[in-house]
Each structure stands twice: as structure tokens, then as C-alpha cells.
Amino acid sequence: MYPFSEQLEFYCEAHTTCESDLLYRLNRETHIKTLRPRMLSGQLQGRLLSMISKMLKPVNILEIGTFTGYSALCLAEGLQENGELHTIEIEEELEEMITKYFNISEHKSKLHLHLGNALEIIPTLSKIWDIVFIDAEKTEYLKYYEMVLQNVRKGGVILADNVLWDGKVVEIDTEIDEETKAIMEFNIFVQNDTRVENLLLPVRDGLLLIEKL
Numbered sequence: 001m002y003p004f005s006e007q008l009e010f011y012c013e014a015h016t017t018c019e020s021d022l023l024y025r026l027n028r029e030t031h032i033k034t035l036r037p038r039m040l041s042g043q044l045q046g047r048l049l050s051m052i053s054k055m056l057k058p059v060n061i062l063e064i065g066t067f068t069g070y071s072a073l074c075l076a077e078g079l080q081e082n083g084e085l086h087t088i089e090i091e092e093e094l095e096e097m098i099t100k101y102f103n104i105s106e107h108k109s110k111l112h113l114h115l116g117n118a119l120e121i122i123p124t125l126s127k128i129w130d131i132v133f134i135d136a137e138k139t140e141y142l143k144y145y146e147m148v149l150q151n152v153r154k155g156g157v158i159l160a161d162n163v164l165w166d167g168k169v170v171e172i173d174t175e176i177d178e179e180t181k182a183i184m185e186f187n188i189f190v191q192n193d194t195r196v197e198n199l200l201l202p203v204r205d206g207l208l209l210i211e212k213l
């Protein structure tokens with residue numbers, strides 16, 4: 001279940017700026033070569049990430065969960081001249097595709113890929129983040145959030161993807177699986193957290209915008 005019908009989703013996409021040629025090719029290759037291409041942010045959410053980044057003009061961005069690098073390239077569009085984007089991916093097999101597209105991106109020199117478990121890599125990155133995009137293991141969202149919040153600047157933003165989890169967060173009649181439970185707990189935790197203000201956008205699979213106060 002999605003918040004929008006497929007028809008409305010197509011309409012939204014048709015009235016949103018197109019992907020660049022680079023992103024189109026990455027999107028296509030991801031669909032041809034990977035088992036779960038649906039994980040890629042796509043045009044609509046990608047343009048939203050890009051626009052948020054361009055509005056915030058970040059110096060430091062952290063992404064947790066690179067997959068093939070689509071959202072990283074979208075977020076990088078708003079980086080300042082001296083900006084850096086650090087992105088963490090646990091699957092080493094994805095390195096080739098990620099670096100292929102990072103290397104032909106105009107933001108190449110600003111992109112830093114870290115291969116390994118985000119829970120181990122996050123503490124080694126001593127930066128103050130302007131934007132953090134949480135998009136890795138769903139059962140670990142709360143851990144990622146607590147690990148990064150102290151290093152997000154005031155007015156900085158954490159974005160958490162898939163917070164509607166295919167609509168399962170409101171399907172109270174069916175048995176709740178581990179990931180749905182974790183996402184629901186994360187959403188409740190953020191809603192009650194006085195350190196932040198939050199807005200749940202029903203875009204794609206649900207994007208939670210969290211501003212640090």
C-alpha cells in the first residue's frame with residue numbers, strides 16, 4: 001500500500017524536473033543489474049533530496065545506506081564548494097557500480113564512500129553534519145538517529161526514508177514484523193523528542209524530515 005495511487009504518483013513525476021542523464025543511466029543500470037532496484041530513491045524523491053540540499057547549502061552530508069549511489073548524487077547537488085558527502089554501504093559488491101558513477105559525476109572530489117557496517121563507521125567520522133540521510137537497516141534506525149543527532153548542527157536536518165514501510169505502520173490487524181515494529185518505534189520516538197521538530201511527508205514510502213533545534 002502506498003499513500004498515493006499509482007496514477008497520482010505518475011502525475012507527480014510528470015510535473016517534477018527530470019533526472020539528469022547521469023542519474024537516468026544509474027537508475028537504469030540499477031534496475032538491470034541489482035536484485036532490489038526498488039530501494040533506489042528514484043526521480044521524485046531524488047529531486048526532493050536535491051532541492052532540500054540546495055536550500056540548506058550543506059558543507060557536510062552523511063548518508064547511511066548508499067545502495068548504488070543514486071540518493072548520494074542527488075544530495076551532492078547542493079553541496080558548497082568545500083563540501084563533502086560521506087556515504088556508508090555494507091555490501092562490497094556494490095562498490096564497482098557506486099564508484100563508476102561517482103567518478104563521472106561533477107561532484108566526484110566531494111564524494112567519500114565508506115564500505116562497512118554503519119554502526120562501526122559512524123563513530124569514526126568526526127564531522128558536524130548539516131544533513132544526514134538515514135536509509136540503511138530499518139531495525140537500526142533509532143541507533144543511527146541517536147548516534148548522529150549529537151553531531152548535527154542546530155538547524156541541520158536528518159531525513160529518514162521508508163517511515164511508512166509500505167503502509168504497514170497503520171495495518172494494525174496483521175501480525176507486525178520486526179522491521180515494521182522498529183520503524184513504528186522510531187517514528188514515535190522522534191515525535192516525542194523535544195530536541196527536534198519533525199514532519200512526515202507521504203512521499204514515496206514516507207520521508208521523515210527532522211530539524212535539530
Ligand SMILES: C[S@@+](CC[C@H](N)C(=O)[O-])C[C@H]1O[C@@H](n2cnc3c(N)ncnc32)[C@H](O)[C@@H]1O
Pocket residue numbers: 039040041042064065066067068069070071072088089090091116117118119135136137
Ligand atoms: C534502501 S537502500 C539505500 C538506497 C539509497 N539511499 C538510494 O536512495 O538510492 C539501503 C542500503 O543500505 C545498506 N545497508 C544495510 N545495512 C547496512 C549497515 N548496517 N551499514 C551500512 N549499509 C547498510 C544496504 O546494503 C542497502 O544497499
